Amino acid sequence: MRALFIGFYLAAAVTATNAQEAPLTADIQIDVVHYWISESESAALDVYRNAWNSAGNHWTDLPAENEAALKRVVSERIANGYPPTVTQWNLDARATELPDFGVVQDIEALAQRDGWRNVLPSFVIDLISHQDRVYFAPSNIHLENWLWTSQKVFDELSLAPPETWEEIFAAAERIEAAGYPAIVIGSAPWEVALIFHNIMFSTLGAEGYASVFQGDTQAVLDSRMLEALDLLRRVSRFVEPSAARAGRTWADATRRIGRGEAGMQLMGDWAKGELASLGYMADRDFGCVFTPGTAVTHFMAIDGFAFPLTTRDGVPDAQRTFARMVLDPDNQLAFSRRKGSLPVRADIDPTELDRCSQLGLQRIRDESHHDGVQSRALPSHVMAAWIGTLAEFFEDDTISSRTAQQRLSQIVSEG
Known part of the structure; x- marks a missing residue:
C-alpha cells in the first residue's frame, strides 16, 4: 500500500481548499468505503446514511469484506486517481501513514471552528492528528476486553x-x-x-x-x-x-x-x-x-473516517460536511447505541447509555489507564x-x- 500511496502523491498535484462552514446542505454526492457489514454495524452506519440522505444528498455504499479488503480498495482507487470521498479507518498508531503520505485532507480548520479539542478526550485528539493538525473524524470508541x-x-x-x-x-x-x-x-x-x-x-x-x-x-x-x-x-x-x-x-x-x-x-x-x-x-x-x-x-479501538484528497469539484466541502455530521452529538449517541460502542464526545450524558456503556464510559474518562x-x-x-x-x-x-x-x-x- 505504501507504494500505491506514494505513486499517487507523485502523480497528482492536489490543491487543498480552505475549510469553510459546512452545513448539511442538499444534493451532495459521496461514496463511502467501509467494512461495517454485520446487522448491527449496518444499522449503526444507517445513522449517518439517513442523516445524509434525508437532507437531499446522495450516498453510494461501497462495502468491503474486512479491513484488509478495504485498504486494498482504497489504495487502488487512490493510485488510479479516483479516490473515494470517504473511507472508514481504524485510528491507531498506523493511521498516520495516510497524512504522512499526503493523501488525505487536512480538516484542522473545521476542528478548530467546531471546538473539537474542547469536546474530545486528549487521547482521541492525539489519534486523529498528525503534526498537530486534525485529519480524521472519529466516530466511536470500542473496548475489546x-x-x-x-x-x-x-x-x-x-x-x-x-x-x-x-x-x-x-x-x-x-x-x-x-x-x-x-x-x-x-x-x-x-x-x-x-x-x-x-x-x-x-x-x-x-x-x-x-x-x-x-x-x-x-x-x-x-x-x-x-x-x-x-x-x-x-x-x-x-x-x-x-x-x-x-x-x-x-x-x-x-x-x-x-x-x-x-x-x-x-x-x-x-x-x-x-x-x-x-x-x-x-x-x-x-x-x-x-x-x-x-x-x-x-483496550481501546477507535473507529473513524478519512477523507482522501481529490481534484473532483465540490468533494472537499462534502468531506468537511460529512466530518461535521459524524461529530454531531445526536448522531454520536444514536450511532453508539446501535454499534455497542462509546461516543467519542466527552459531553454526552452517560445516563443516555445502558449500564454496560456507562461502565465503559467511566473507565475511558479515567485517562490514567489507557x-x-x-x-x-x-x-x-x-x-x-x-x-x-x-x-x-x-x-x-x-x-x-x-x-x-x-x-x-x-x-x-x-x-
Whole structure:
C-alpha cells in the first residue's frame, strides 16, 4: 500500500481548499468505503446514511469484506486517481501513514471552528492528528476486553458474573454439565487472538504485554507467556470444535448469548451492538463484565473516517460536511447505541447509555489507564502470522504451549 500511496502523491498535484462552514446542505454526492457489514454495524452506519440522505444528498455504499479488503480498495482507487470521498479507518498508531503520505485532507480548520479539542478526550485528539493538525473524524470508541454472559443461563444455574479466570472455568463446567455450550466464538482466527491478548495482559501485566508488541522476544519467552498459552488451551476445551463452527461469525456466536443458547462470549463491545439490534437488553437478556485481569485498563479501538484528497469539484466541502455530521452529538449517541460502542464526545450524558456503556464510559474518562489495541502496532504481516499461529494452537490440542511460544517468538524476531 505504501507504494500505491506514494505513486499517487507523485502523480497528482492536489490543491487543498480552505475549510469553510459546512452545513448539511442538499444534493451532495459521496461514496463511502467501509467494512461495517454485520446487522448491527449496518444499522449503526444507517445513522449517518439517513442523516445524509434525508437532507437531499446522495450516498453510494461501497462495502468491503474486512479491513484488509478495504485498504486494498482504497489504495487502488487512490493510485488510479479516483479516490473515494470517504473511507472508514481504524485510528491507531498506523493511521498516520495516510497524512504522512499526503493523501488525505487536512480538516484542522473545521476542528478548530467546531471546538473539537474542547469536546474530545486528549487521547482521541492525539489519534486523529498528525503534526498537530486534525485529519480524521472519529466516530466511536470500542473496548475489546469484555465478557458477555447469557442472563437466562446464568440465572438458571445461579451463577455470578466471573471475576477471575478460574471462576470462568468453574462456570464453564457447570454450563456444559447443564447441556449448553460454555464459551462461544465464530470461526475467524482474529477472535482467538482477541481472547489471548486479554489473557496476556492478565498474566504479563501492562509492561510485559506492551513489551511483546514492541517486538521484545524475551518477553515472548517469559514464563508468564507460557502461562497465558496454558490458559488459552483451557478456554479452547470449552469451545465447540472448529468443524462445528465452520462458517460462523462472531455475530452468530453473539446471537446465541442473547437467545440463551450458550453461556459466555469473550468479545469486544460490538457484540452489545449486535445484541441490541436484535432487541436484547443489558441486565435482562445479557450481562457484561470486564475480562478477568484487565479491569485496571481498557483496550481501546477507535473507529473513524478519512477523507482522501481529490481534484473532483465540490468533494472537499462534502468531506468537511460529512466530518461535521459524524461529530454531531445526536448522531454520536444514536450511532453508539446501535454499534455497542462509546461516543467519542466527552459531553454526552452517560445516563443516555445502558449500564454496560456507562461502565465503559467511566473507565475511558479515567485517562490514567489507557491501552490501545497494541497488537496493531506490529507490522501487518507479523500480525497475520501471529494470529495464524494462535488460531492453529487453539484448534489443535496436539500443539504444546511450549511449541506455540517458540513459534510466536520466532515470528516476532523475524518481524
